[in-house]
Amino acid sequence: xxxxxxxxxxxxxxxxxxxRAHLSGWYFSWTEIDKRNRExxxxxxxxxxxxxxxxxxxxxxxQKKVEDTDIxxxxxxxxxxxxxxxxxxxxxxxRTQFCCPSRxxxxxxxxxxxxxxxTHSPSRPHRLLVFINPFGGKKRGxxxxxxxxxxxxxxxxxxSHVVVTERANxxxxxxxxxxxxxxxxxxCVGGDxxxxxxxxxxxxxxxxxxxxxxxxxxxMLQPCDLxxxxxPAGSTDCVCFTTIGINDPVTSTxxxxxxxxxxxxxxxxxxxxxxxxxxxxxxxxxxxxxxLAESERHxxxxxxRYDYSGCMVYLGNRxxxxxxxxxxADSHISSPRDNTRCLSGCRVCSESKERLxxxxxxxxxxxxxxxxxxxxxxxxxxxxxxxxxxxxxxTCMSSxxxxxxxGLSPSAHLADGTADLILVRETNPLGxxxxxxxxxxxxxxxxxxxxxxxxxxxVRFSLPPGEEEEEEEEGDREVQASAERVLDDPEKLCSSxxxxxxxxxxxxxxxxxxVTTSRVKHRGFVCGTCCTKPRSISVWNCDGEIxxxxxxxxxxxxxxxxxxxxxxxxxxxx
Ligand SMILES: CCCCCCCCCCCCC/C=C/[C@@H](O)[C@H](COP(=O)(O)O)NC(=O)CCCCCCCCCCCCCCC
Ligand SMILES: Nc1ncnc2c1ncn2[C@@H]1O[C@H](COP(=O)(O)OP(=O)(O)O)[C@@H](O)[C@H]1O
Ligand SMILES: [Ca+2]
Numbered sequence: 001x002x003x004x005x006x007x008x009x010x011x012x013x014x015x016x017x018x019x020r021a022h023l024s025g026w027y028f029s030w031t032e033i034d035k036r037n038r039e040x041x042x043x044x045x046x047x048x049x050x051x052x053x054x055x056x057x058x059x060x061x062x063q064k065k066v067e068d069t070d071i072x073x074x075x076x077x078x079x080x081x082x083x084x085x086x087x088x089x090x091x092x093x094x095r096t097q098f099c100c101p102s103r104x105x106x107x108x109x110x111x112x113x114x115x116x117x118x119t120h121s122p123s124r125p126h127r128l129l130v131f132i133n134p135f136g137g138k139k140r141g142x143x144x145x146x147x148x149x150x151x152x153x154x155x156x157x158x159x160s161h162v163v164v165t166e167r168a169n170x171x172x173x174x175x176x177x178x179x180x181x182x183x184x185x186x187x188c189v190g191g192d193x194x195x196x197x198x199x200x201x202x203x204x205x206x207x208x209x210x211x212x213x214x215x216x217x218x219x220m221l222q223p224c225d226l227x228x229x230x231x232p233a234g235s236t237d238c239v240c241f242t243t244i245g246i247n248d249p250v251t252s253t254x255x256x257x258x259x260x261x262x263x264x265x266x267x268x269x270x271x272x273x274x275x276x277x278x279x280x281x282x283x284x285x286x287x288x289x290x291x292l293a294e295s296e297r298h299x300x301x302x303x304x305r306y307d308y309s310g311c312m313v314y315l316g317n318r319x320x321x322x323x324x325x326x327x328x329a330d331s332h333i334s335s336p337r338d339n340t341r342c343l344s345g346c347r348v349c350s351e352s353k354e355r356l357x358x359x360x361x362x363x364x365x366x367x368x369x370x371x372x373x374x375x376x377x378x379x380x381x382x383x384x385x386x387x388x389x390x391x392x393x394x395t396c397m398s399s400x401x402x403x404x405x406x407g408l409s410p411s412a413h414l415a416d417g418t419a420d421l422i423l424v425r426e427t428n429p430l431g432x433x434x435x436x437x438x439x440x441x442x443x444x445x446x447x448x449x450x451x452x453x454x455x456x457x458x459v460r461f462s463l464p465p466g467e468e469e470e471e472e473e474e475g476d477r478e479v480q481a482s483a484e485r486v487l488d489d490p491e492k493l494c495s496s497x498x499x500x501x502x503x504x505x506x507x508x509x510x511x512x513x514x515v516t517t518s519r520v521k522h523r524g525f526v527c528g529t530c531c532t533k534p535r536s537i538s539v540w541n542c543d544g545e546i547x548x549x550x551x552x553x554x555x556x557x558x559x560x561x562x563x564x565x566x567x568x569x570x571x572x573x574x
Pocket of ligand 1: 193194234238288307401437
């Protein structure tokens with residue numbers, strides 16, 4: 001075996017074939033040598049994609065098997081599979097068993113490879129805090145973790161503390177309150193709702209520690225260091241799909257192990273002077289709000305509840321009045337209709353970092369918030385749009401999912417500090433179906449006369465007073481009476497105990513408490529079961545949660561959190 005400071009080289013065998021293996025700089029490669037000493041095909045693995053190096057002949061799939069020999073070692077690494085159908089190719093675990101001429105050579109290879117791993121892949125996590133939602137998606141969270149994820153973590157030498165949740169918000173509260181010393185990241189096994197718990201925990205904890213008020217819409221929030229990882233086991237898996245390119249638990253696990261890091265924009269949603277929630281995928285009013293409210297009543301259907309509710313709400317053919325104000329982003333940098341896609345190493349996102357953090361000190365990796373406590377992000381000229389809408393959606397990223405592989409806004413960026421605001425005005429049912437259907441094919445969903453899209457930094461939504469006057473003229477006493485009863489006690493109005501149902505009424509109640517009585521009278525709230533008149537307000541769907549307010553303000557915080565991901569790898573690389 002030859003070892004110099006930059007290169008390690010020796011002959012090795014795989015089965016009965018001889019190879020010349022070398023480790024130089026960032027790569028470990030092996031080239032087959034035929035009987036006449038000619039070089040044949042070379043396989044190269046970047047050190048950053050090595051998962052583990054083990055003594056002996058080791059297998060971990062379908063189950064663990066170790067043959068403890070003196071002269072063998074097994075290399076595990078990221079293997080790119082053939083391309084998936086229309087989506088990026090999944091990653092799997094590659095494995096090669098090498099046989100060395102002697103034990104000394106074998107031990108040297110193991111030492112050299114492990115040293116290279118430490119040197120060339122320094123940002124890998126060592127200890128992780130894992131939350132499993134046993135009830136998410138098809139209820140396979142625990143099984144997915146124990147059969148697919150845990151063996152890979154063990155192989156990579158990652159230790160994990162696992163919490164199987166027993167109630168909603170347990171993961172969020174744990175992150176907000178417990179000692180997190182020693183953890184390099186937090187992982188959720190679940191869907192977008194579970195991710196959202198981690199997001200709120202991590203952002204909240206970071207602001208607490210930095211002494212920053214989350215409620216202040218104008219403040220510059222402290223970016224979060226603790227990385228978040230997502231093992232998809234939910235219904236929509238939108239955040240995972242958009243940041244990795246596929247919802248595959250093994251692919252996600254491998255990205256976590258190699259310590260990939262993808263910054264992500266976050267939208268904070270406020271009601272008056274309080275923070276309501278954070279969102280990374282979709283804040284949607286009208287159609288998507290109604291679909292979510294309806295789907296809560298059909299949770300037992302699992303992921304199918306969205307399709308069923310989607311059809312029901314589509315058939316309801318509602319539209320809602322609204323006043324939307326937005327602060328446009330710089331149109332010279334990018335546009336939602338420029339036909340680009342945000343892929344791994346995206347130039348727009350990397351160039352945004354300097355703009356978003358002008359005081360970032362790269363030598364100490366510190367964000368100096370005391371230089372600019374208050375952000376200039378809310379300065380600029382607001383644009384107002386008023387009308388009746390089928391839906392109003394705001395998304396910080398493309399929000400793609402298996403149902404819609406290119407997403408709500410295909411050219412949106414993960415980490416550019418902006419979101420796309422999509423306004424779909426009232427139209428006929430066929431027009432709206434065309435809009436929805438275009439999410440599933442290659443046609444441009446924005447190329448329709450009733451759709452507009454804007455790249456924005458902030459948005460405000462309110463109910464136009466004019467519209468409410470009109471409703472008043474209709475003089476709907478029945479709706480008025482229901483609204484007043486809801487104000488007194490939402491439970492009295494509906495005998496049904498279904499969570500989403502009363503939640504919807506509750507949403508109406510909270511809102512009414514905050515508006516003038518003249519408005520109160522004219523907001524008929526209809527649940528479809530016990531109320532009879534159509535309502536003129538919808539609800540907001542914020543990453544799969546119904547918001548308790550209608551008139552909200554949203555602001556985008558560029559690159560606020562980091563995920564164990566790298567964006568979507570261009571499939572031509574696979
Ligand atoms: C005609 C086919 C139409 C397909 C339209 C697909 C639009 C997809 C846009 C997806 C945006 C997803 C944004 C992410 C939201 C999630 O955070 C959130 C929570 O997810 P979780 O339960 O995993 O925790 N998910 C959601 O709110 C679900 C929204 C799903 C909307 C799907 C609507 C399906 C519509 C089907 C309409 C069919 C009309 C047929 C008429 C005969
Ligand atoms: N043990 C639990 N019991 C009930 N709800 C839970 C539990 N753990 C998490 N949740 C909540 O369940 C909701 C849905 O979970 P999620 O994993 O996103 O699945 P899905 O994609 O199917 O909606 C989340 O909002 C989360 O807060
Ligand atoms: Ca963005």
